[in-house]
Amino acid sequence: xxxxxxCGFSVVVAAAIYGVGFGxxxxxxxxxxxxxLLAGINVILAVGLNLIxxxxxxxxxxxxxxxxxxxxxxxxxxxxxxxLFGDTALGxxxxxxxxxxAGALLAGLTGLLVGLPSLRLRGDYLxxxxxxxGEIIRISFNNAQFLGAATGYFGNSPAGLxxxxxxxxxxxxxxxxxxxxxxxxxxxxxRSLIAIRxxxxxxxxxxxxxxxxxxxxxxxxxxxxxxxxxxxxHMQAGIRPEDFRFEKSIDMIVxxxxxxxxxxxxxxxxxxxxxxxLELMRDLQQYRLVLYAxxxxxxxxxxxxxxxxxxxxxxxWSRRRPxxxxxxx
Amino acid sequence: MSxxxxxxxxxxxxxxxxxxxxxxxxxxxxxxxxxxFAHGEVFMxxxxxxxxxxxxxxxxxxxxxxxxxxxHLALLVLLVAMAVSATLGVTIEFLAxxxxxxxxxxxxxxxxxxxxxxLQNAGMLLFSxxxxxxxxxxxxxxxxFGGVIVTNVKLAIFLVALALMAGLHLLVHKTWTGRAMRALxxxxxxxxxxxxxxxxxxxxxxxxxxALAAAGGILFGLDQIMINPLMGVLTGxxxxxxxxxxxxxxxxxAxxxxxxxGLAEQLTAGYxxxxxxxxxxxxxxxxxxxxxxxxxxxxxxxxxx
Numbered sequence: 001x002x003x004x005x006x007c008g009f010s011v012v013v014a015a016a017i018y019g020v021g022f023g024x025x026x027x028x029x030x031x032x033x034x035x036x037l038l039a040g041i042n043v044i045l046a047v048g049l050n051l052i053x054x055x056x057x058x059x060x061x062x063x064x065x066x067x068x069x070x071x072x073x074x075x076x077x078x079x080x081x082x083x084l085f086g087d088t089a090l091g092x093x094x095x096x097x098x099x100x101x102a103g104a105l106l107a108g109l110t111g112l113l114v115g116l117p118s119l120r121l122r123g124d125y126l127x128x129x130x131x132x133x134g135e136i137i138r139i140s141f142n143n144a145q146f147l148g149a150a151t152g153y154f155g156n157s158p159a160g161l162x163x164x165x166x167x168x169x170x171x172x173x174x175x176x177x178x179x180x181x182x183x184x185x186x187x188x189x190x191r192s193l194i195a196i197r198x199x200x201x202x203x204x205x206x207x208x209x210x211x212x213x214x215x216x217x218x219x220x221x222x223x224x225x226x227x228x229x230x231x232x233x234h235m236q237a238g239i240r241p242e243d244f245r246f247e248k249s250i251d252m253i254v255x256x257x258x259x260x261x262x263x264x265x266x267x268x269x270x271x272x273x274x275x276x277x278l279e280l281m282r283d284l285q286q287y288r289l290v291l292y293a294x295x296x297x298x299x300x301x302x303x304x305x306x307x308x309x310x311x312x313x314x315x316x317w318s319r320r321r322p323x324x325x326x327x328x329x
Numbered sequence: 330m331s332x333x334x335x336x337x338x339x340x341x342x343x344x345x346x347x348x349x350x351x352x353x354x355x356x357x358x359x360x361x362x363x364x365x366f367a368h369g370e371v372f373m374x375x376x377x378x379x380x381x382x383x384x385x386x387x388x389x390x391x392x393x394x395x396x397x398x399x400x401h402l403a404l405l406v407l408l409v410a411m412a413v414s415a416t417l418g419v420t421i422e423f424l425a426x427x428x429x430x431x432x433x434x435x436x437x438x439x440x441x442x443x444x445x446x447x448l449q450n451a452g453m454l455l456f457s458x459x460x461x462x463x464x465x466x467x468x469x470x471x472x473x474f475g476g477v478i479v480t481n482v483k484l485a486i487f488l489v490a491l492a493l494m495a496g497l498h499l500l501v502h503k504t505w506t507g508r509a510m511r512a513l514x515x516x517x518x519x520x521x522x523x524x525x526x527x528x529x530x531x532x533x534x535x536x537x538x539x540a541l542a543a544a545g546g547i548l549f550g551l552d553q554i555m556i557n558p559l560m561g562v563l564t565g566x567x568x569x570x571x572x573x574x575x576x577x578x579x580x581x582x583a584x585x586x587x588x589x590x591g592l593a594e595q596l597t598a599g600y601x602x603x604x605x606x607x608x609x610x611x612x613x614x615x616x617x618x619x620x621x622x623x624x625x626x627x628x629x630x631x632x633x634x
Contacts, residue, residue: 029458058371121618124364127366128573129618290450300539301429
């Protein structure tokens with residue numbers, strides 16, 4: 001009766017998220033709620049990026065591009081679906097989640113296209129290709145007239161995009177994605193991904209289909225960035241290509257490196273850290289990236305595995321679950 | 330026909346700038362197997378060093394009075410910029426790359442991204458994010474041959490780049506430092522056992538690569554008129570693609586790759602649309618990774634455990 005137990009667990013978690021969200025929406029001002037929502041979106045971004053950068057050891061530095069694909073696709077498809085399902089609570093939820101899934105699929109497909117040529121090779125080509133790709137995507141949206149070009153996409157109505165995103169949807173998706181990534185990491189596939197990170201030649205010698213696994217992990221990672229993009233799009237009235245600049249990719253890299261490459265709980269903490277620090281440094285905008293750059297260099301020189309390394313926070317109180325790691329990377 | 334010739338001339342002069350920058354990428358990659366992401370920023374700093382050096386030497390007064398900048402001062406500007414960038418490159422190597430030289434591959438890569446990001450944003454704070462007009466350290470003279478316009482600036486870019494590459498060729502093949510560099514790129518451990526001072530040789534590699542990037546920066550300023558603190562990002566990326574196209578680790582490959590990228594960019598801008606001039610580089614990168622990842626002049630080396 002494992003499935004029944006799991007269903008029950010999911011219902012309890014969903015109800016808990018709903019309850020906490022309801023409570024917070026009563027208690028907090030919009031300002032704090034926005035930070036909490038951004039933190040949740042960051043958690044999705046960080047956990048997804050960590051799958052490819054941390055667990056698989058292939059470095060992407062253009063994930064803002066996939067986030068942009070997801071954001072634009074979700075918003076565009078959402079506008080098309082909205083009349084089909086009507087403006088009831090159920091209809092809105094259906095529209096939003098179907099659009100999110102479609103956005104994720106499109107972002108994942110883009111990831112597949114970008115990953116296939118660059119991940120066949122060993123080495124650091126993925127970093128360069130994703131860097132170029134992130135810029136190309138942004139420039140394309142900047143020139144796409146049907147998506148509002150540089151002014152941004154605001155849907156069809158004068159009020160802009162409908163605000164679907166709320167605490168429940170952000171954290172329900174975050175919980176789902178953390179669960180998926182966790183199960184993947186601790187599965188046989190996950191062990192193969194870690195093997196690729198530790199020693200690609202040895203992994204290949206053990207008959208691990210390295211290219212296929214790397215591309216799969218990259219596509220999943222791109223799809224999660226797409227979900228985060230969709231949630232981000234419907235948090236406000238519109239999205240602009242400027243929202244997905246190179247700095248966004250750097251924010252994501254800071255999230256996973258602060259938390260520790262390869263640690264899911266570390267990525268969660270890193271996501272929250274960046275959301276809060278961005279808010280605290282609001283007045284220091286022009287110094288923020290200098291500080292982030294110094295933080296990256298300092299962590300690499302002093303503690304290259306990040307704060308948590310590839311350990312999980314949960315390992316602190318539960319020793320039963322074996323860690324899926326070999327010697328440190 | 331004359332339009333085609335014109336595009337080829339422009340492409341070759343742009344390409345020789347890319348080639349100068351690509352040499353720095355390929356030399357560092359050949360020895361350390363590291364994509365030096367900060368190289369584009371070293372190029373940017375070189376351009377700014379030239380800007381300030383020319384300003385100090387009084388170019389603004391000369392320009393205002395309509396006089397040309399003396400050629401020996403122009404060469405001095407070039408040398409100053411090369412010295413500044415070489416110092417910067419060696420400092421980056423010493424502070425950021427040497428401590429992580431033996432760490433797993435990802436660590437130096439992230440460090441390099443961090444250094445690049447730091448220099449971009451430090452540049453925006455120091456030099457202000459606004460673009461600046463580059464002083465004309467060489468006053469433009471136009472020659473026309475049957476409808477094809479050749480300026481002395483384009484010619485000078487091509488000749489300076491050619492002279493520097495010839496110098497690099499001599500250095501790599503005729504001096505002990507060059508021989509040590511080749512030994513390091515062949516096998517760093519064996520080179521160490523043969524008594525080669527690896528730190529000194531790597532330092533020399535960074536100094537030379539960065540000096541060439543600075544020369545590229547000044548030529549870029551002359552060619553494109555405007556400079557800004559983020560100019561190193563896209564240009565650096567294109568130069569890297571040039572290095573990959575030619576075969577990363579191969580010095581003649583970087584030159585061939587740079588010229589080809591410059592030509593491809595100009596021809597795209599001229600015959601398709603200027604909007605695609607930046608995109609074509611990435612199309613080339615994707616194609617080369619799919620078809621011939623070792624590049625035009627690169628050699629396939631078997632992966633060893």
